[in-house]
Amino acid sequence: MAIIRWIVIEAFMETILYWSGRGVLKLFSFGGYPKRGKRAKSHCMVVGAFALVLSFAVLFYF
Template sequence: MEELAEGLLRTAFRVAKWVLFEWFVEVVLYWIGRGTLKFFSFGRYPHFNDKAEGRCITTGFLTVVVVFVALIYLL
Protein backbone atom coordinates (compact mmCIF):
# COMPACT_ATOMS: atom_id res chain seq x y z
CA MET A 1 0.00 0.00 0.00
CA GLU A 2 2.85 2.34 0.83
CA GLU A 3 4.46 1.77 -2.58
CA LEU A 4 1.20 2.63 -4.31
CA ALA A 5 0.89 5.91 -2.41
CA GLU A 6 4.53 6.73 -3.14
CA GLY A 7 4.00 6.12 -6.85
CA LEU A 8 0.89 8.29 -6.92
CA LEU A 9 2.65 11.12 -5.11
CA ARG A 10 5.65 10.90 -7.41
CA THR A 11 3.35 11.07 -10.44
CA ALA A 12 1.45 14.01 -8.98
CA PHE A 13 4.68 15.91 -8.35
CA ARG A 14 5.92 15.22 -11.88
CA VAL A 15 2.68 16.53 -13.35
CA ALA A 16 2.81 19.62 -11.13
CA LYS A 17 6.44 20.26 -12.11
CA TRP A 18 5.57 19.94 -15.80
CA VAL A 19 2.59 22.29 -15.48
CA LEU A 20 4.64 24.92 -13.63
CA PHE A 21 7.46 24.68 -16.17
CA GLU A 22 5.05 25.04 -19.09
CA TRP A 23 3.38 28.00 -17.40
CA PHE A 24 6.75 29.66 -16.81
CA VAL A 25 7.87 29.20 -20.40
CA GLU A 26 4.61 30.06 -22.11
CA VAL A 27 3.53 32.94 -19.90
CA VAL A 28 6.50 34.51 -18.15
CA LEU A 29 9.16 34.14 -20.83
CA TYR A 30 6.69 34.96 -23.61
CA TRP A 31 5.64 38.28 -22.09
CA ILE A 32 9.18 39.26 -21.11
CA GLY A 33 10.29 38.54 -24.67
CA ARG A 34 7.32 40.33 -26.19
CA GLY A 35 8.01 43.42 -24.10
CA THR A 36 11.70 43.33 -24.97
CA LEU A 37 10.97 43.03 -28.68
CA LYS A 38 8.45 45.88 -28.47
CA PHE A 39 10.99 48.03 -26.65
CA PHE A 40 13.86 47.47 -29.07
CA SER A 41 11.68 47.76 -32.18
CA PHE A 42 9.97 50.93 -30.88
CA GLY A 43 6.58 49.19 -30.78
CA ARG A 44 6.62 47.88 -34.34
CA TYR A 45 7.16 44.20 -33.65
CA PRO A 46 5.43 41.82 -32.84
CA HIS A 47 1.94 42.71 -34.01
CA PHE A 48 -1.22 41.38 -32.35
CA ASN A 49 -1.96 38.89 -35.12
CA ASP A 50 1.68 37.93 -35.61
CA LYS A 51 2.64 34.31 -34.96
CA ALA A 52 5.98 35.05 -33.27
CA GLU A 53 5.55 32.93 -30.17
CA GLY A 54 8.87 31.12 -30.55
CA ARG A 55 10.77 34.33 -31.14
CA CYS A 56 9.15 35.97 -28.11
CA ILE A 57 9.98 33.01 -25.86
CA THR A 58 13.57 32.91 -27.12
CA THR A 59 13.98 36.63 -26.58
CA GLY A 60 12.48 36.32 -23.11
CA PHE A 61 14.90 33.55 -22.22
CA LEU A 62 17.88 35.52 -23.50
CA THR A 63 16.71 38.61 -21.62
CA VAL A 64 16.45 36.67 -18.36
CA VAL A 65 19.92 35.18 -18.89
CA VAL A 66 21.49 38.57 -19.69
CA VAL A 67 19.89 40.21 -16.65
CA PHE A 68 20.97 37.32 -14.42
CA VAL A 69 24.57 37.47 -15.68
CA ALA A 70 24.62 41.26 -15.30
CA LEU A 71 23.40 40.98 -11.71
CA ILE A 72 26.06 38.40 -10.90
CA TYR A 73 28.72 40.58 -12.50
CA LEU A 74 27.63 43.68 -10.59
CA LEU A 75 27.44 41.93 -7.25
Protein backbone atom coordinates in the same frame (compact mmCIF):
# COMPACT_ATOMS: atom_id res chain seq x y z
CA MET B 1 4.02 14.27 -10.54
CA ALA B 2 4.70 14.59 -14.26
CA ILE B 3 1.52 16.61 -14.74
CA ILE B 4 2.48 19.05 -12.00
CA ARG B 5 5.97 19.43 -13.49
CA TRP B 6 4.46 20.06 -16.94
CA ILE B 7 2.10 22.70 -15.51
CA VAL B 8 4.94 24.49 -13.71
CA ILE B 9 7.20 24.46 -16.78
CA GLU B 10 4.36 25.60 -19.05
CA ALA B 11 3.43 28.40 -16.65
CA PHE B 12 7.07 29.54 -16.52
CA MET B 13 7.43 29.47 -20.29
CA GLU B 14 4.10 31.19 -20.90
CA THR B 15 4.34 33.92 -18.32
CA ILE B 16 7.97 34.77 -17.62
CA LEU B 17 9.71 34.04 -20.91
CA TYR B 18 6.93 34.97 -23.31
CA TRP B 19 5.86 38.24 -21.72
CA SER B 20 9.37 39.45 -20.96
CA GLY B 21 10.43 38.63 -24.53
CA ARG B 22 7.36 40.34 -25.91
CA GLY B 23 8.15 43.45 -23.91
CA VAL B 24 11.77 43.50 -25.07
CA LEU B 25 10.76 43.03 -28.70
CA LYS B 26 8.13 45.77 -28.44
CA LEU B 27 10.67 48.10 -26.83
CA PHE B 28 13.39 47.57 -29.44
CA SER B 29 11.06 47.61 -32.45
CA PHE B 30 9.08 50.65 -31.23
CA GLY B 31 5.86 48.60 -31.09
CA GLY B 32 6.07 47.13 -34.57
CA TYR B 33 6.92 43.56 -33.65
CA PRO B 34 5.79 40.90 -32.71
CA LYS B 35 2.78 40.24 -34.90
CA ARG B 36 0.31 37.44 -34.23
CA GLY B 37 1.35 33.90 -35.05
CA LYS B 38 3.06 30.80 -33.82
CA ARG B 39 6.45 31.94 -35.09
CA ALA B 40 6.21 35.22 -33.18
CA LYS B 41 5.43 33.29 -29.99
CA SER B 42 8.64 31.29 -30.29
CA HIS B 43 10.60 34.47 -31.04
CA CYS B 44 9.19 36.06 -27.89
CA MET B 45 10.21 33.06 -25.79
CA VAL B 46 13.74 32.97 -27.19
CA VAL B 47 14.24 36.70 -26.67
CA GLY B 48 12.72 36.38 -23.20
CA ALA B 49 15.14 33.60 -22.28
CA PHE B 50 18.06 35.61 -23.63
CA ALA B 51 16.95 38.73 -21.74
CA LEU B 52 16.52 36.74 -18.54
CA VAL B 53 19.98 35.17 -18.81
CA LEU B 54 21.54 38.51 -19.72
CA SER B 55 19.87 40.29 -16.82
CA PHE B 56 21.04 37.64 -14.34
CA ALA B 57 24.57 37.81 -15.75
CA VAL B 58 24.65 41.57 -15.33
CA LEU B 59 23.12 41.31 -11.88
CA PHE B 60 25.70 38.79 -10.68
CA TYR B 61 28.60 40.57 -12.37
CA PHE B 62 27.95 43.81 -10.52
